[in-house]
Amino acid sequence: MADMRYLFGQTSLTRTLFFIAGDILLISCAIFLAFFLRFEGQIPELYRNGTLQATILLALACSIPLLFKFNLFALSWRHVSTRDVLLLWRALTIGFLLFGSLVILLKGLSVFAQFPRSVLVTSYLFSFLFIGILRLGKRIFLQMSIKGDASQKTSVIVVGAGDAAEQLVRSMIQQKSSYLPLCFVDDSLQKQGMRIHGVRVAGTIADIPGLVAEFKPSQLIIAMPSAPSSAVKRAVELGREAGLKSIKVLPSLGEILDGKVSLAQVRDVQVQDLLGRELVSLDTEALSHFLKDKVVLVTGAAGSIGSELCRQVATFAPSAIVLFDQDESGVFMFAHELNNRFPKLQVHLYVGDITDKEKVREVFAAVQPHIVFHAAAYKHVSLMEQDPLEAVRTNIFGTKAVSEAALESKTECFVYVSTDKAVNPSSVMGATKRAGEMICQAANEKGQTRFVSVRFGNVLDSRGNVIALFREQIKRGGPVTVTHPDVKRYFMTNPEACLLVMQASTMGKGGEVFVLDMGSLVKVVDLAKEMIRLSGLEPDKDIPIVFTGLKPGEKLFEELLTVEEREGATTHTKIFSAKLSFPEPELLEKSLRRLSETRDKKSVREALQGLVSSYHPLA
Secondary structure, three states: OHHHHHHOOOOOHHHHHHHHHHHHHHHHHHHHHHHHHHOOOOOOHHHHHHHHHHHHHHHHHHHHHHHHHOOOOOOOHHHOOHHHHHHHHHHHHHHHHHHHHHHHHOOOOHHHOOOOOHHHHHHHHHHHHHHHHHHHHHHHHHHHOOOOOHHHOEEEEEEOOOHHHHHHHHHHHHOOOOEEEEEEEOOOHHHOOOEEOOEEEEEOHHHHHHHHHHHOOOEEEEOOOOOOHHHHHHHHHHHHHOOOOEEEEOOOOOOOOOOOOOHHHOEEOOHHHHOOOOOOOOOHHHHHHHHOOOEEEEEOOOOHHHHHHHHHHHOOOOOEEEEEEOOHHHHHHHHHHHHHHOOOOEEEEEEOOOOOHHHHHHHHHHHOOOEEEEOOOOOOHHHHHHOHHHHHHHHHHHHHHHHHHHHHOOOOEEEEEOOHHHOOOOOHHHHHHHHHHHHHHHHOOOOOOEEEEEEOOEEOOOOOOHHHHHHHHHHOOOOEEEOOOOOEEOEEOHHHHHHHHHHHHHHOOOOOEEEEOOOOOEEHHHHHHHHHHHOOOOEOOOEOEEEOOOOOOOOOOOOOOOOOOOOEEOOOOOEEEOOOOOOOHHHHHHHHHHHHHOOOHHHHHHHHHHHOOOOOOOO
Protein backbone atom coordinates (compact mmCIF):
# COMPACT_ATOMS: atom_id res chain seq x y z
CA MET A 1 0.00 0.00 0.00
CA ALA A 2 2.84 2.42 0.89
CA ASP A 3 4.48 1.69 -2.46
CA MET A 4 1.25 2.53 -4.30
CA ARG A 5 0.94 5.79 -2.38
CA TYR A 6 4.49 6.71 -3.38
CA LEU A 7 3.75 5.75 -6.98
CA PHE A 8 0.78 8.06 -7.20
CA GLY A 9 2.49 10.93 -5.43
CA GLN A 10 1.02 12.70 -2.43
CA THR A 11 -2.59 12.51 -3.54
CA SER A 12 -5.00 10.20 -1.77
CA LEU A 13 -4.94 6.58 -3.02
CA THR A 14 -8.74 6.45 -2.74
CA ARG A 15 -9.14 9.50 -5.00
CA THR A 16 -6.60 8.09 -7.48
CA LEU A 17 -8.44 4.77 -7.73
CA PHE A 18 -11.72 6.67 -8.09
CA PHE A 19 -10.36 8.61 -11.07
CA ILE A 20 -8.94 5.47 -12.72
CA ALA A 21 -12.23 3.60 -12.33
CA GLY A 22 -14.20 6.65 -13.43
CA ASP A 23 -12.09 7.17 -16.55
CA ILE A 24 -12.34 3.49 -17.54
CA LEU A 25 -16.13 3.66 -17.20
CA LEU A 26 -16.43 6.98 -19.05
CA ILE A 27 -14.20 5.98 -21.99
CA SER A 28 -16.18 2.75 -22.29
CA CYS A 29 -19.45 4.74 -22.24
CA ALA A 30 -18.07 7.20 -24.80
CA ILE A 31 -17.22 4.38 -27.25
CA PHE A 32 -20.57 2.66 -26.70
CA LEU A 33 -22.40 5.98 -27.27
CA ALA A 34 -20.34 6.61 -30.44
CA PHE A 35 -21.41 3.23 -31.85
CA PHE A 36 -24.99 3.84 -30.69
CA LEU A 37 -25.21 7.18 -32.52
CA ARG A 38 -23.37 5.88 -35.61
CA PHE A 39 -26.01 3.18 -36.09
CA GLU A 40 -28.94 5.34 -34.93
CA GLY A 41 -29.65 3.26 -31.84
CA GLN A 42 -29.46 -0.17 -33.53
CA ILE A 43 -25.91 -1.54 -33.22
CA PRO A 44 -25.55 -4.50 -35.62
CA GLU A 45 -24.85 -7.91 -34.10
CA LEU A 46 -21.55 -7.99 -36.03
CA TYR A 47 -20.24 -5.13 -33.88
CA ARG A 48 -21.92 -6.18 -30.62
CA ASN A 49 -20.24 -9.62 -30.64
CA GLY A 50 -16.60 -8.56 -30.69
CA THR A 51 -15.79 -5.22 -32.30
CA LEU A 52 -17.35 -3.13 -29.54
CA GLN A 53 -15.49 -4.98 -26.78
CA ALA A 54 -12.17 -4.98 -28.67
CA THR A 55 -12.52 -1.26 -29.42
CA ILE A 56 -13.10 -0.45 -25.73
CA LEU A 57 -10.10 -2.54 -24.60
CA LEU A 58 -7.80 -1.03 -27.25
CA ALA A 59 -8.91 2.53 -26.46
CA LEU A 60 -8.35 1.97 -22.74
CA ALA A 61 -4.92 0.44 -23.39
CA CYS A 62 -3.92 3.54 -25.39
CA SER A 63 -5.49 6.21 -23.13
CA ILE A 64 -5.17 5.15 -19.49
CA PRO A 65 -1.31 4.96 -19.47
CA LEU A 66 -1.16 8.44 -21.04
CA LEU A 67 -3.58 9.87 -18.47
CA PHE A 68 -1.28 8.39 -15.83
CA LYS A 69 1.86 9.81 -17.51
CA PHE A 70 0.34 13.32 -17.56
CA ASN A 71 -0.43 13.04 -13.80
CA LEU A 72 -4.17 13.32 -14.39
CA PHE A 73 -4.88 10.80 -11.66
CA ALA A 74 -2.81 12.75 -9.12
CA LEU A 75 -4.47 16.17 -9.34
CA SER A 76 -6.35 17.94 -6.56
CA TRP A 77 -10.05 17.66 -7.36
CA ARG A 78 -10.79 20.96 -5.66
CA HIS A 79 -8.05 22.87 -7.52
CA VAL A 80 -8.47 21.69 -11.13
CA SER A 81 -7.22 24.43 -13.48
CA THR A 82 -7.21 25.20 -17.19
CA ARG A 83 -3.72 23.71 -17.25
CA ASP A 84 -5.17 20.36 -16.17
CA VAL A 85 -7.82 20.57 -18.91
CA LEU A 86 -5.08 21.23 -21.48
CA LEU A 87 -3.12 18.24 -20.18
CA LEU A 88 -6.26 16.12 -20.51
CA TRP A 89 -6.69 17.29 -24.11
CA ARG A 90 -3.06 16.43 -24.91
CA ALA A 91 -3.25 12.98 -23.28
CA LEU A 92 -6.51 11.99 -25.01
CA THR A 93 -5.40 13.40 -28.38
CA ILE A 94 -2.19 11.36 -28.29
CA GLY A 95 -4.07 8.33 -26.98
CA PHE A 96 -6.76 8.39 -29.65
CA LEU A 97 -4.23 9.07 -32.44
CA LEU A 98 -2.40 5.95 -31.27
CA PHE A 99 -5.72 4.12 -31.02
CA GLY A 100 -6.69 5.11 -34.59
CA SER A 101 -3.28 4.10 -35.93
CA LEU A 102 -3.58 0.66 -34.32
CA VAL A 103 -7.12 0.19 -35.72
CA ILE A 104 -5.75 0.81 -39.23
CA LEU A 105 -2.79 -1.53 -38.67
CA LEU A 106 -5.08 -4.25 -37.30
CA LYS A 107 -7.62 -4.13 -40.15
CA GLY A 108 -6.59 -7.63 -41.08
CA LEU A 109 -8.27 -8.90 -37.92
CA SER A 110 -11.96 -9.70 -38.26
CA VAL A 111 -12.98 -7.49 -35.29
CA PHE A 112 -11.56 -4.38 -36.99
CA ALA A 113 -12.23 -5.33 -40.62
CA GLN A 114 -15.27 -3.07 -41.02
CA PHE A 115 -14.51 -0.50 -38.32
CA PRO A 116 -16.57 2.70 -38.80
CA ARG A 117 -14.12 5.63 -38.90
CA SER A 118 -16.62 8.15 -37.54
CA VAL A 119 -16.61 6.25 -34.24
CA LEU A 120 -12.98 7.33 -33.67
CA VAL A 121 -13.79 11.06 -33.77
CA THR A 122 -17.07 10.79 -31.87
CA SER A 123 -15.66 8.60 -29.09
CA TYR A 124 -12.65 10.96 -28.73
CA LEU A 125 -14.95 13.99 -28.31
CA PHE A 126 -17.23 12.18 -25.85
CA SER A 127 -14.23 10.94 -23.82
CA PHE A 128 -12.83 14.45 -23.52
CA LEU A 129 -16.25 15.82 -22.55
CA PHE A 130 -17.05 13.13 -19.98
CA ILE A 131 -13.61 13.02 -18.32
CA GLY A 132 -13.43 16.83 -18.34
CA ILE A 133 -16.78 17.05 -16.55
CA LEU A 134 -15.61 14.48 -14.01
CA ARG A 135 -12.47 16.53 -13.29
CA LEU A 136 -14.25 19.90 -13.20
CA GLY A 137 -17.38 18.66 -11.45
CA LYS A 138 -16.39 19.59 -7.91
CA ARG A 139 -15.10 23.01 -8.93
CA ILE A 140 -18.30 23.74 -10.89
CA PHE A 141 -20.38 22.67 -7.89
CA LEU A 142 -18.35 24.89 -5.54
CA GLN A 143 -18.71 27.85 -7.87
CA MET A 144 -22.48 27.32 -8.15
CA SER A 145 -22.75 27.13 -4.36
CA ILE A 146 -20.44 30.11 -3.62
CA LYS A 147 -23.26 32.27 -2.36
CA GLY A 148 -24.49 29.48 -0.09
CA ASP A 149 -25.28 30.97 3.28
CA ALA A 150 -24.26 34.55 2.49
CA SER A 151 -25.28 35.74 5.94
CA GLN A 152 -22.30 33.93 7.46
CA LYS A 153 -19.73 35.28 4.97
CA THR A 154 -17.67 38.46 4.90
CA SER A 155 -18.85 40.32 1.80
CA VAL A 156 -16.05 42.02 -0.13
CA ILE A 157 -15.43 44.24 -3.12
CA VAL A 158 -12.20 43.29 -4.88
CA VAL A 159 -10.14 46.16 -6.30
CA GLY A 160 -8.42 44.99 -9.48
CA ALA A 161 -9.51 42.45 -12.06
CA GLY A 162 -6.13 41.09 -13.19
CA ASP A 163 -4.49 37.71 -12.66
CA ALA A 164 -3.94 38.26 -8.93
CA ALA A 165 -7.58 39.24 -8.32
CA GLU A 166 -8.75 36.26 -10.38
CA GLN A 167 -6.58 33.88 -8.32
CA LEU A 168 -7.84 35.47 -5.11
CA VAL A 169 -11.53 35.05 -5.99
CA ARG A 170 -10.87 31.52 -7.26
CA SER A 171 -9.28 30.80 -3.87
CA MET A 172 -12.41 32.14 -2.13
CA ILE A 173 -14.58 29.81 -4.20
CA GLN A 174 -12.45 26.68 -4.07
CA GLN A 175 -11.63 26.84 -0.38
CA LYS A 176 -15.25 27.49 0.71
CA SER A 177 -13.81 30.50 2.53
CA SER A 178 -15.67 32.92 4.74
CA TYR A 179 -15.45 35.54 1.99
CA LEU A 180 -18.22 36.40 -0.46
CA PRO A 181 -16.97 38.43 -3.49
CA LEU A 182 -19.68 40.89 -4.55
CA CYS A 183 -17.97 42.58 -7.50
CA PHE A 184 -14.64 43.72 -8.96
CA VAL A 185 -13.56 47.28 -9.70
CA ASP A 186 -10.85 48.00 -12.26
CA ASP A 187 -9.78 51.07 -14.22
CA SER A 188 -9.46 49.08 -17.46
CA LEU A 189 -12.38 50.03 -19.72
CA GLN A 190 -12.03 46.73 -21.61
CA LYS A 191 -12.86 44.79 -18.45
CA GLN A 192 -16.04 46.67 -17.55
CA GLY A 193 -19.04 44.33 -17.45
CA MET A 194 -16.89 41.18 -17.65
CA ARG A 195 -17.61 38.26 -15.35
CA ILE A 196 -14.74 36.42 -13.66
CA HIS A 197 -15.82 33.23 -11.89
CA GLY A 198 -19.35 34.61 -12.07
CA VAL A 199 -18.40 37.89 -10.35
CA ARG A 200 -18.96 41.07 -12.37
CA VAL A 201 -16.52 43.94 -12.94
CA ALA A 202 -18.97 46.62 -11.83
CA GLY A 203 -16.98 49.83 -12.23
CA THR A 204 -13.70 51.68 -11.84
CA ILE A 205 -11.79 52.65 -8.70
CA ALA A 206 -13.53 56.04 -8.80
CA ASP A 207 -16.86 54.21 -8.43
CA ILE A 208 -15.93 52.63 -5.07
CA PRO A 209 -18.11 54.99 -2.93
CA GLY A 210 -21.18 54.34 -5.11
CA LEU A 211 -20.60 50.58 -5.23
CA VAL A 212 -20.15 50.45 -1.45
CA ALA A 213 -23.52 52.20 -1.07
CA GLU A 214 -25.11 49.73 -3.56
CA PHE A 215 -23.60 46.42 -2.41
CA LYS A 216 -22.96 47.28 1.28
CA PRO A 217 -19.77 45.15 1.62
CA SER A 218 -18.04 44.52 4.93
CA GLN A 219 -14.56 44.82 3.46
CA LEU A 220 -12.47 46.12 0.57
CA ILE A 221 -9.60 43.92 -0.68
CA ILE A 222 -7.05 45.61 -2.94
CA ALA A 223 -5.63 42.93 -5.26
CA MET A 224 -3.24 44.90 -7.48
CA PRO A 225 0.25 43.68 -6.51
CA SER A 226 1.94 45.26 -9.53
CA ALA A 227 0.07 48.58 -9.38
CA PRO A 228 1.81 51.79 -8.23
CA SER A 229 1.21 52.75 -4.62
CA SER A 230 -0.64 55.88 -5.82
CA ALA A 231 -3.45 53.61 -7.09
CA VAL A 232 -3.49 51.68 -3.80
CA LYS A 233 -3.59 54.95 -1.86
CA ARG A 234 -6.49 56.22 -3.99
CA ALA A 235 -8.47 53.03 -3.41
CA VAL A 236 -7.82 53.22 0.35
CA GLU A 237 -8.92 56.88 0.50
CA LEU A 238 -12.13 56.18 -1.45
CA GLY A 239 -12.85 53.15 0.73
CA ARG A 240 -12.46 55.28 3.84
CA GLU A 241 -14.60 58.00 2.27
CA ALA A 242 -17.33 55.38 1.74
CA GLY A 243 -17.20 54.49 5.43
CA LEU A 244 -15.45 51.11 5.22
CA LYS A 245 -13.50 50.29 8.38
CA SER A 246 -11.87 47.10 7.05
CA ILE A 247 -9.54 47.57 4.05
CA LYS A 248 -7.00 44.89 3.22
CA VAL A 249 -4.36 44.51 0.52
CA LEU A 250 -2.57 41.78 -1.38
CA PRO A 251 1.22 42.24 -1.06
CA SER A 252 3.44 43.35 -3.93
CA LEU A 253 4.83 40.83 -6.41
CA GLY A 254 8.18 41.13 -4.67
CA GLU A 255 6.60 39.77 -1.49
CA ILE A 256 4.71 37.00 -3.31
CA LEU A 257 7.86 35.06 -4.17
CA ASP A 258 6.26 32.15 -6.01
CA GLY A 259 3.77 34.33 -7.90
CA LYS A 260 0.83 32.32 -6.52
CA VAL A 261 -1.89 34.23 -4.74
CA SER A 262 -3.88 32.89 -1.78
CA LEU A 263 -6.21 34.22 0.89
CA ALA A 264 -3.46 33.68 3.47
CA GLN A 265 -1.44 36.48 1.85
CA VAL A 266 -4.15 39.12 2.23
CA ARG A 267 -3.08 41.50 5.00
CA ASP A 268 -3.99 44.87 6.47
CA VAL A 269 -2.88 47.94 4.52
CA GLN A 270 0.50 49.12 5.79
CA VAL A 271 2.10 52.52 5.56
CA GLN A 272 4.66 51.34 2.98
CA ASP A 273 1.77 50.52 0.62
CA LEU A 274 0.92 54.23 0.49
CA LEU A 275 4.32 55.95 0.30
CA GLY A 276 4.75 56.08 -3.46
CA ARG A 277 7.56 53.54 -3.76
CA GLU A 278 7.58 51.78 -7.12
CA LEU A 279 8.68 48.22 -7.87
CA VAL A 280 12.43 47.71 -8.21
CA SER A 281 13.64 46.28 -11.50
CA LEU A 282 16.86 44.28 -11.28
CA ASP A 283 19.54 43.07 -13.62
CA THR A 284 19.24 39.53 -12.28
CA GLU A 285 21.84 38.23 -14.73
CA ALA A 286 24.46 40.65 -13.38
CA LEU A 287 23.50 39.85 -9.78
CA SER A 288 23.66 36.12 -10.42
CA HIS A 289 27.10 36.47 -12.02
CA PHE A 290 28.21 38.62 -9.07
CA LEU A 291 26.92 36.38 -6.25
CA LYS A 292 26.57 32.81 -7.55
CA ASP A 293 29.00 30.34 -5.93
CA LYS A 294 30.65 33.15 -3.92
CA VAL A 295 31.37 33.32 -0.19
CA VAL A 296 29.51 36.41 1.06
CA LEU A 297 30.26 37.92 4.47
CA VAL A 298 27.79 40.35 6.07
CA THR A 299 28.68 42.41 9.13
CA GLY A 300 25.78 43.47 11.30
CA ALA A 301 23.99 40.37 9.97
CA ALA A 302 21.43 40.29 12.80
CA GLY A 303 20.30 43.86 12.13
CA SER A 304 17.46 45.01 9.88
CA ILE A 305 19.61 45.84 6.84
CA GLY A 306 22.16 43.05 7.35
CA SER A 307 19.54 40.31 7.73
CA GLU A 308 17.55 41.46 4.70
CA LEU A 309 20.76 41.60 2.65
CA CYS A 310 21.40 37.97 3.62
CA ARG A 311 17.87 36.92 2.59
CA GLN A 312 18.21 38.61 -0.79
CA VAL A 313 21.75 37.33 -1.40
CA ALA A 314 20.64 33.76 -0.57
CA THR A 315 18.24 33.75 -3.54
CA PHE A 316 21.22 34.05 -5.93
CA ALA A 317 22.85 30.77 -4.82
CA PRO A 318 26.10 31.85 -3.14
CA SER A 319 28.34 29.02 -1.98
CA ALA A 320 28.12 30.30 1.61
CA ILE A 321 26.88 33.23 3.69
CA VAL A 322 28.92 34.29 6.70
CA LEU A 323 27.00 36.09 9.47
CA PHE A 324 29.12 38.36 11.68
CA ASP A 325 27.50 40.29 14.53
CA GLN A 326 28.01 41.05 18.22
CA ASP A 327 24.36 40.19 18.97
CA GLU A 328 24.73 36.48 19.79
CA SER A 329 21.01 35.74 20.21
CA GLY A 330 20.05 37.70 17.11
CA VAL A 331 22.62 36.07 14.84
CA PHE A 332 21.85 32.60 16.27
CA MET A 333 18.10 32.91 15.57
CA PHE A 334 18.69 34.42 12.14
CA ALA A 335 21.01 31.57 11.18
CA HIS A 336 18.14 29.17 11.98
CA GLU A 337 15.81 31.20 9.76
CA LEU A 338 18.25 31.04 6.84
CA ASN A 339 18.79 27.30 7.32
CA ASN A 340 15.03 26.71 7.24
CA ARG A 341 14.40 28.88 4.18
CA PHE A 342 17.50 27.82 2.25
CA PRO A 343 18.37 24.27 3.42
CA LYS A 344 21.07 23.77 0.77
CA LEU A 345 22.89 26.99 1.66
CA GLN A 346 26.00 26.88 3.87
CA VAL A 347 25.57 29.37 6.71
CA HIS A 348 28.48 30.22 9.02
CA LEU A 349 28.04 32.48 12.02
CA TYR A 350 30.59 34.37 14.07
CA VAL A 351 29.99 36.47 17.16
CA GLY A 352 32.31 39.41 17.54
CA ASP A 353 32.86 43.16 17.58
CA ILE A 354 34.07 44.80 14.36
CA THR A 355 36.40 47.02 16.41
CA ASP A 356 38.30 43.91 17.55
CA LYS A 357 40.94 43.82 14.82
CA GLU A 358 42.29 40.39 15.70
CA LYS A 359 38.83 38.82 15.76
CA VAL A 360 37.96 40.41 12.40
CA ARG A 361 41.22 39.13 10.87
CA GLU A 362 40.56 35.63 12.23
CA VAL A 363 37.09 35.53 10.65
CA PHE A 364 38.35 36.76 7.26
CA ALA A 365 41.26 34.31 7.32
CA ALA A 366 38.91 31.43 8.15
CA VAL A 367 36.24 32.07 5.49
CA GLN A 368 38.17 34.00 2.78
CA PRO A 369 35.09 35.95 1.59
CA HIS A 370 34.75 36.98 -2.05
CA ILE A 371 32.23 39.73 -1.22
CA VAL A 372 31.67 41.75 1.96
CA PHE A 373 28.57 43.79 2.80
CA HIS A 374 29.54 46.03 5.72
CA ALA A 375 26.25 46.92 7.43
CA ALA A 376 27.41 47.01 11.07
CA ALA A 377 27.09 50.53 12.48
CA TYR A 378 25.52 52.71 15.12
CA LYS A 379 22.70 54.66 13.46
CA HIS A 380 20.69 56.57 16.12
CA VAL A 381 21.48 60.27 15.73
CA SER A 382 20.54 61.49 19.22
CA LEU A 383 22.24 58.58 21.03
CA MET A 384 25.48 59.13 19.14
CA GLU A 385 25.34 62.83 20.05
CA GLN A 386 25.38 61.67 23.68
CA ASP A 387 28.23 59.21 23.09
CA PRO A 388 30.36 60.40 20.14
CA LEU A 389 33.33 58.27 21.27
CA GLU A 390 31.31 55.11 20.67
CA ALA A 391 30.15 56.38 17.28
CA VAL A 392 33.78 57.02 16.27
CA ARG A 393 34.97 53.68 17.65
CA THR A 394 32.38 51.61 15.75
CA ASN A 395 31.50 53.61 12.63
CA ILE A 396 35.03 54.78 11.84
CA PHE A 397 37.57 52.43 13.42
CA GLY A 398 35.30 49.40 13.04
CA THR A 399 35.00 50.18 9.32
CA LYS A 400 38.77 50.63 9.13
CA ALA A 401 39.36 47.22 10.77
CA VAL A 402 36.96 45.42 8.42
CA SER A 403 38.32 47.19 5.31
CA GLU A 404 41.91 46.29 6.24
CA ALA A 405 40.95 42.65 6.77
CA ALA A 406 39.25 42.65 3.35
CA LEU A 407 42.45 43.97 1.74
CA GLU A 408 44.58 41.35 3.51
CA SER A 409 42.33 38.47 2.42
CA LYS A 410 42.11 39.87 -1.16
CA THR A 411 38.32 40.16 -1.07
CA GLU A 412 36.90 40.87 -4.55
CA CYS A 413 34.35 43.50 -3.53
CA PHE A 414 33.64 45.45 -0.33
CA VAL A 415 30.25 47.21 -0.11
CA TYR A 416 29.85 49.88 2.57
CA VAL A 417 26.28 50.64 3.63
CA SER A 418 26.11 54.41 4.16
CA THR A 419 23.35 56.96 4.80
CA ASP A 420 21.90 60.23 3.55
CA LYS A 421 22.99 61.70 6.91
CA ALA A 422 26.58 61.58 5.61
CA VAL A 423 25.69 64.50 3.27
CA ASN A 424 26.58 67.87 4.86
CA PRO A 425 26.43 66.11 8.23
CA SER A 426 25.06 68.00 11.21
CA SER A 427 25.38 65.04 13.57
CA VAL A 428 28.20 62.90 14.89
CA MET A 429 26.56 59.83 13.36
CA GLY A 430 26.42 61.45 9.91
CA ALA A 431 30.03 62.63 10.16
CA THR A 432 31.25 59.16 11.15
CA LYS A 433 29.41 57.59 8.22
CA ARG A 434 30.98 60.12 5.81
CA ALA A 435 34.35 59.23 7.36
CA GLY A 436 33.55 55.57 6.66
CA GLU A 437 33.00 56.45 2.98
CA MET A 438 36.37 58.21 2.92
CA ILE A 439 38.11 55.19 4.49
CA CYS A 440 36.64 52.97 1.76
CA GLN A 441 37.68 55.43 -0.96
CA ALA A 442 41.25 55.44 0.37
CA ALA A 443 41.32 51.63 0.78
CA ASN A 444 40.30 51.25 -2.86
CA GLU A 445 43.74 52.57 -3.87
CA LYS A 446 45.67 50.05 -1.75
CA GLY A 447 44.93 46.68 -3.30
CA GLN A 448 42.84 44.65 -5.71
CA THR A 449 39.61 44.86 -3.67
CA ARG A 450 36.85 47.03 -5.15
CA PHE A 451 35.42 49.33 -2.46
CA VAL A 452 31.92 50.71 -3.10
CA SER A 453 29.72 52.83 -0.81
CA VAL A 454 25.92 53.10 -1.11
CA ARG A 455 23.85 55.86 0.51
CA PHE A 456 20.14 55.73 1.26
CA GLY A 457 17.67 57.22 3.74
CA ASN A 458 15.35 55.83 6.39
CA VAL A 459 14.25 52.23 6.03
CA LEU A 460 10.68 51.44 7.00
CA ASP A 461 10.33 49.05 9.92
CA SER A 462 14.05 48.83 10.60
CA ARG A 463 14.82 48.36 14.28
CA GLY A 464 14.28 51.58 16.22
CA ASN A 465 12.72 53.30 13.21
CA VAL A 466 10.06 55.97 13.64
CA ILE A 467 7.42 53.57 12.24
CA ALA A 468 7.97 51.14 15.10
CA LEU A 469 7.86 54.03 17.59
CA PHE A 470 4.58 55.38 16.16
CA ARG A 471 3.05 51.91 16.13
CA GLU A 472 3.86 51.42 19.81
CA GLN A 473 2.53 54.87 20.73
CA ILE A 474 -0.74 54.26 18.86
CA LYS A 475 -1.08 50.87 20.56
CA ARG A 476 -0.80 52.61 23.96
CA GLY A 477 -3.48 55.14 22.96
CA GLY A 478 -1.12 58.02 22.22
CA PRO A 479 0.11 60.61 22.13
CA VAL A 480 2.18 60.19 18.96
CA THR A 481 5.33 62.30 19.23
CA VAL A 482 6.82 64.14 16.23
CA THR A 483 9.88 66.34 16.60
CA HIS A 484 8.72 69.22 14.35
CA PRO A 485 5.68 69.90 12.11
CA ASP A 486 7.94 70.58 9.10
CA VAL A 487 10.47 67.75 9.50
CA LYS A 488 10.80 65.61 6.35
CA ARG A 489 12.59 62.37 5.64
CA TYR A 490 13.26 60.00 2.76
CA PHE A 491 11.78 56.53 3.25
CA MET A 492 12.14 53.25 1.42
CA THR A 493 11.33 49.62 2.21
CA ASN A 494 13.94 47.25 3.57
CA PRO A 495 13.81 44.80 0.60
CA GLU A 496 14.00 47.68 -1.90
CA ALA A 497 17.02 49.23 -0.17
CA CYS A 498 18.87 45.91 0.00
CA LEU A 499 18.12 44.94 -3.60
CA LEU A 500 19.42 48.31 -4.81
CA VAL A 501 22.53 48.01 -2.61
CA MET A 502 23.25 44.65 -4.24
CA GLN A 503 22.61 46.06 -7.71
CA ALA A 504 24.91 49.04 -7.08
CA SER A 505 27.67 46.68 -5.96
CA THR A 506 27.65 45.01 -9.39
CA MET A 507 28.24 48.39 -11.08
CA GLY A 508 31.12 49.77 -9.07
CA LYS A 509 34.59 49.74 -10.53
CA GLY A 510 35.98 50.91 -7.17
CA GLY A 511 35.98 54.11 -5.11
CA GLU A 512 32.45 55.23 -6.03
CA VAL A 513 29.75 56.44 -3.66
CA PHE A 514 26.39 55.42 -5.08
CA VAL A 515 23.18 57.21 -4.11
CA LEU A 516 19.81 55.46 -4.24
CA ASP A 517 16.81 57.29 -5.64
CA MET A 518 14.72 57.80 -2.51
CA GLY A 519 11.73 59.32 -4.27
CA SER A 520 10.16 62.36 -2.60
CA LEU A 521 10.64 63.66 0.90
CA VAL A 522 7.79 62.65 3.21
CA LYS A 523 6.51 64.82 6.04
CA VAL A 524 6.88 62.80 9.23
CA VAL A 525 3.68 64.31 10.64
CA ASP A 526 1.79 63.07 7.55
CA LEU A 527 3.28 59.63 8.15
CA ALA A 528 2.04 59.73 11.75
CA LYS A 529 -1.47 60.72 10.64
CA GLU A 530 -1.58 57.93 8.06
CA MET A 531 -0.53 55.34 10.62
CA ILE A 532 -3.27 56.52 13.00
CA ARG A 533 -5.86 56.23 10.21
CA LEU A 534 -4.60 52.75 9.30
CA SER A 535 -5.37 51.79 12.89
CA GLY A 536 -9.01 52.82 12.33
CA LEU A 537 -8.65 56.01 14.39
CA GLU A 538 -8.67 59.74 13.69
CA PRO A 539 -5.57 61.93 14.24
CA ASP A 540 -5.95 64.63 16.93
CA LYS A 541 -9.39 63.22 17.75
CA ASP A 542 -8.75 59.66 18.95
CA ILE A 543 -4.95 59.94 19.09
CA PRO A 544 -3.25 63.31 19.74
CA ILE A 545 -0.05 64.32 17.90
CA VAL A 546 2.49 66.19 20.05
CA PHE A 547 5.54 68.11 18.75
CA THR A 548 8.60 67.68 20.95
CA GLY A 549 11.26 69.75 19.14
CA LEU A 550 14.23 68.63 17.05
CA LYS A 551 16.69 66.35 18.83
CA PRO A 552 20.43 67.15 18.98
CA GLY A 553 22.05 66.70 15.58
CA GLU A 554 18.73 66.46 13.66
CA LYS A 555 17.95 68.49 10.54
CA LEU A 556 14.53 69.52 9.25
CA PHE A 557 15.27 67.54 6.08
CA GLU A 558 18.03 65.32 4.74
CA GLU A 559 19.96 65.62 1.47
CA LEU A 560 21.25 62.91 -0.83
CA LEU A 561 24.00 64.96 -2.49
CA THR A 562 25.87 68.20 -1.74
CA VAL A 563 25.97 71.04 -4.24
CA GLU A 564 29.61 70.18 -4.98
CA GLU A 565 28.99 66.48 -5.57
CA ARG A 566 28.55 65.71 -9.24
CA GLU A 567 25.60 63.41 -9.76
CA GLY A 568 26.22 60.85 -12.49
CA ALA A 569 23.71 58.51 -14.06
CA THR A 570 24.26 54.76 -14.05
CA THR A 571 22.71 51.92 -16.01
CA HIS A 572 19.97 51.69 -13.35
CA THR A 573 17.31 54.40 -13.15
CA LYS A 574 17.24 54.34 -9.33
CA ILE A 575 21.00 54.44 -8.72
CA PHE A 576 23.27 57.46 -9.16
CA SER A 577 26.99 57.95 -8.67
CA ALA A 578 28.12 60.83 -6.44
CA LYS A 579 31.65 60.83 -7.96
CA LEU A 580 33.27 62.33 -4.85
CA SER A 581 36.87 63.47 -4.81
CA PHE A 582 39.26 61.07 -3.09
CA PRO A 583 40.63 62.03 0.36
CA GLU A 584 44.32 62.73 0.67
CA PRO A 585 45.85 59.60 2.31
CA GLU A 586 48.24 61.51 4.58
CA LEU A 587 45.56 63.93 5.79
CA LEU A 588 43.14 61.05 6.37
CA GLU A 589 45.66 59.06 8.42
CA LYS A 590 46.63 62.13 10.42
CA SER A 591 42.96 62.91 11.22
CA LEU A 592 42.30 59.29 12.18
CA ARG A 593 45.31 59.27 14.52
CA ARG A 594 44.04 62.43 16.16
CA LEU A 595 40.59 60.87 16.58
CA SER A 596 42.05 57.71 18.10
CA GLU A 597 43.85 59.77 20.75
CA THR A 598 40.83 61.92 21.64
CA ARG A 599 38.86 61.04 24.76
CA ASP A 600 36.38 63.90 25.37
CA LYS A 601 33.22 64.83 23.45
CA LYS A 602 34.27 68.36 22.50
CA SER A 603 37.61 67.21 21.12
CA VAL A 604 35.89 64.39 19.19
CA ARG A 605 33.64 66.90 17.43
CA GLU A 606 36.60 69.16 16.64
CA ALA A 607 38.61 66.21 15.27
CA LEU A 608 35.63 65.11 13.18
CA GLN A 609 35.39 68.62 11.70
CA GLY A 610 39.06 68.38 10.73
CA LEU A 611 38.38 65.02 9.06
CA VAL A 612 35.02 65.82 7.43
CA SER A 613 35.12 69.40 6.25
CA SER A 614 31.38 69.45 5.48
CA TYR A 615 30.49 68.52 9.09
CA HIS A 616 28.84 71.45 10.89
CA PRO A 617 27.36 70.51 14.27
CA LEU A 618 24.04 72.13 15.07
CA ALA A 619 24.17 74.45 18.04
